[in-house]
Amino acid sequence: MSTTTHEREPGARPLIDKAQYGFAAFLVVAGGIVLYDAIGLEDGFADQPVQPYAIPYVVGATLIALGVLLAVATARGDRPEAEEGEDIDLTQGTDLRTVGMLAGVLLVNVLLIDWLGWAITGAVLFAGCAGVLGSRSHVRELALRAALSVGSWYGFYVGLGIPIPAGILDGVL
Amino acid sequence: MDLLLEGFQTALTPENLLFATIGVLLGTAVGVLPGIGPAMTLALLLPVALTMGPDSAIIMFAGIYYGGMYGGSTTSILLNTPGESSSVVTAIEGNKMAKSGRAAQALATAAIGSFVAGTIGTVLLWVLVPTVADVVVELGAPSYFSIMLLALFAVTAVLGSSKLRGFIALFLGLAIGLIGTTTGQARLTFGQPLLADGIDIVVVAVAIFAIGEAFWVAAHLRRKPLEIIPVGQPWMSKNDWKRSWKPWLRGTAYGFPFGALPAGGAELPTFLSYATEKKLTKHPEEFGKGAIEGVAGPEAANNASAAGTMVPLLTLGLPTTATAAIILVAIQSFGIQPGPLLLENEPDLVWGLLASLAIANTLLLVINLPMAPLWAKVLQIPRPYLYAGILFFATLGAYSVNFQAFDVALLLVFGALGLAMRRFGMPVLPLIVGVILGPKLEEQLTQALAISQGDVSTLWGEPVAIVVYAVMLVLLALMVASGLRRLAQAKPEHTNEKELVER
Numbered sequence A: 001m002s003t004t005t006h007e008r009e010p011g012a013r014p015l016i017d018k019a020q021y022g023f024a025a026f027l028v029v030a031g032g033i034v035l036y037d038a039i040g041l042e043d044g045f046a047d048q049p050v051q052p053y054a055i056p057y058v059v060g061a062t063l064i065a066l067g068v069l070l071a072v073a074t075a076r077g078d079r080p081e082a083e084e085g086e087d088i089d090l091t092q093g094t095d096l097r098t099v100g101m102l103a104g105v106l107l108v109n110v111l112l113i114d115w116l117g118w119a120i121t122g123a124v125l126f127a128g129c130a131g132v133l134g135s136r137s138h139v140r141e142l143a144l145r146a147a148l149s150v151g152s153w154y155g156f157y158v159g160l161g162i163p164i165p166a167g168i169l170d171g172v173l
Numbered sequence B: 001m002d003l004l005l006e007g008f009q010t011a012l013t014p015e016n017l018l019f020a021t022i023g024v025l026l027g028t029a030v031g032v033l034p035g036i037g038p039a040m041t042l043a044l045l046l047p048v049a050l051t052m053g054p055d056s057a058i059i060m061f062a063g064i065y066y067g068g069m070y071g072g073s074t075t076s077i078l079l080n081t082p083g084e085s086s087s088v089v090t091a092i093e094g095n096k097m098a099k100s101g102r103a104a105q106a107l108a109t110a111a112i113g114s115f116v117a118g119t120i121g122t123v124l125l126w127v128l129v130p131t132v133a134d135v136v137v138e139l140g141a142p143s144y145f146s147i148m149l150l151a152l153f154a155v156t157a158v159l160g161s162s163k164l165r166g167f168i169a170l171f172l173g174l175a176i177g178l179i180g181t182t183t184g185q186a187r188l189t190f191g192q193p194l195l196a197d198g199i200d201i202v203v204v205a206v207a208i209f210a211i212g213e214a215f216w217v218a219a220h221l222r223r224k225p226l227e228i229i230p231v232g233q234p235w236m237s238k239n240d241w242k243r244s245w246k247p248w249l250r251g252t253a254y255g256f257p258f259g260a261l262p263a264g265g266a267e268l269p270t271f272l273s274y275a276t277e278k279k280l281t282k283h284p285e286e287f288g289k290g291a292i293e294g295v296a297g298p299e300a301a302n303n304a305s306a307a308g309t310m311v312p313l314l315t316l317g318l319p320t321t322a323t324a325a326i327i328l329v330a331i332q333s334f335g336i337q338p339g340p341l342l343l344e345n346e347p348d349l350v351w352g353l354l355a356s357l358a359i360a361n362t363l364l365l366v367i368n369l370p371m372a373p374l375w376a377k378v379l380q381i382p383r384p385y386l387y388a389g390i391l392f393f394a395t396l397g398a399y400s401v402n403f404q405a406f407d408v409a410l411l412l413v414f415g416a417l418g419l420a421m422r423r424f425g426m427p428v429l430p431l432i433v434g435v436i437l438g439p440k441l442e443e444q445l446t447q448a449l450a451i452s453q454g455d456v457s458t459l460w461g462e463p464v465a466i467v468v469y470a471v472m473l474v475l476l477a478l479m480v481a482s483g484l485r486r487l488a489q490a491k492p493e494h495t496n497e498k499e500l501v502e503r
Helices: A019-039 A054-075 A096-116 A118-132 A138-159 B002-011 B014-032 B038-049 B054-079 B085-137 B141-157 B163-178 B201-219 B238-260 B267-280 B293-308 B310-316 B322-333 B347-378 B383-402 B405-423 B429-451 B456-460 B463-489 B496-502
Strands: none
Touching: A019 A054, A019 B163, A019 B405, A054 B163, A096 A118, A096 B201, A096 B383, A096 B405, A118 B383, B002 B014, B002 B347, B014 B038, B014 B054, B014 B347, B038 B054, B038 B201, B038 B322, B038 B383, B054 B085, B054 B293, B054 B322, B054 B347, B085 B238, B085 B267, B085 B293, B085 B310, B085 B347, B141 B163, B141 B310, B141 B429, B141 B456, B141 B463, B163 B429, B201 B322, B201 B383, B201 B405, B201 B429, B238 B267, B238 B293, B238 B310, B267 B293, B293 B310, B310 B322, B310 B347, B322 B429, B383 B405, B429 B456, B456 B463
């Protein structure tokens, strides 16, 4: 996964970005799902000149074709130009561990948000993400995250009139 | 003219003036912040904006748009790591100027140049939008269908380096746009009732722009702090003015038309402007070492193209940049139909927006020039807080749309897609445009065929449609031609088909 774009020396054998086969496979699968779903659709009403399955057929088939093309391009040594940015250092490999942990924090939030409410899970979310990303000042974080999540709850509830469910803190806030 | 004055009345109410100011400040702040561009800011603020009135929300968005463009240039001058592709060129000379102690002049020429270009661009909008709208209203469904196809094609194939990747992103977007029951039957809902109304485009936008970007940065976080060049009060000497004003005007002349085209974007005009200034300058020895013309021209082109983007957005409902795409989502979320009838149905909204562009532009100059040293400090915000904050607000935003944990789960799924797209060099814009325009494309096709009672030839039965298809053919031919030329240059052994595939 640590591959990024670099000039190839002329004549050298093309380096293959194997992970890109994975994305190509994903495209084929996605196209297949779109096609499979389209087959299950029935004819539209008489006033529907464009059948409900017409466009899904086109989109699904094209996705599969694009997936195959991407796989062919990959085999021929095509490599992606990974996106750059101010805080991005492409000279080092992809840090999948950090991303996995961030995704984990978000997943915990998904599972708990209905039960605990945003004011709590939001704080956990912020602290979790900041911690994963390498913040080490825990006292400051504690204050910051409580202020952020409770503040944003009140801000949305009172300031903007968006009633975010309070979860188990219902009645406390 | 009356309508414009009314627009100013809408935009100049204390409340809307406040929103414009907030927008400009927010836009500049996040434009300066590394890792957050104007598109991501608008995506993050969408849920909040939806609770305000459409006028205020759109006016604030206009402020953010212009502010973000300006803030991006500050970053590229002071950091030499451009955040947005449109400020790549600014970084070339701007950072060299800053390193040789002329940061203040670089910031000043960028700010004043942006103001000049923005003002000219806004005035052009006042003239062009009503004119174009009058023409566009006459178009039938077949013509409109063809123009949408052209926009999809152009955004996908003309911008970006890899056509294959552009089309992959586009068709992923179209597939996402299929989800739902608009045709009367459930498509791709997998029996999930929460998907029946389709995926909320706010969730897709926030996930792709904010979560995907935060994940991507997290995977490659720069562990050592960046070197920031300190800056004082921006100012320019008489000589700097003399060297700047022509590049400003030339940059504007490049930027606006490119922005107004369906395949606009700011990259091309900024590059063209840079090349022109390099050729015309009286100080060729300074280019590459910090020539002020090389900042003034591209920055003006950048802002003029931002203004130009409003033409297809307001008259056709076609977004040509990521930021314009989010503004379109906002308009749609208010239940307002963007498209040829927008100006006729919502004159207050459109003119309010057009007037507020001028106001945002002025505020930008007044607020930002004195505040430049402060903005430079924003660059030092600790990265863990910055990206944790982005994830926090993205989640809050997605959750506040429907209060369903399901939306937050979708956010995670599409965030992962956004990460994968950045990893594999897939452009994000075609995907978002595909999600927005896919359903509309189907709608227009249905409408056209319903009127002709299923006769397919109606699709090329209008002169405008024929012209548009001809343009597409020419573009296609040009692409094939340049592909063949590359093919001829490349070594004949095993590169051949690969080049074609990459097209």
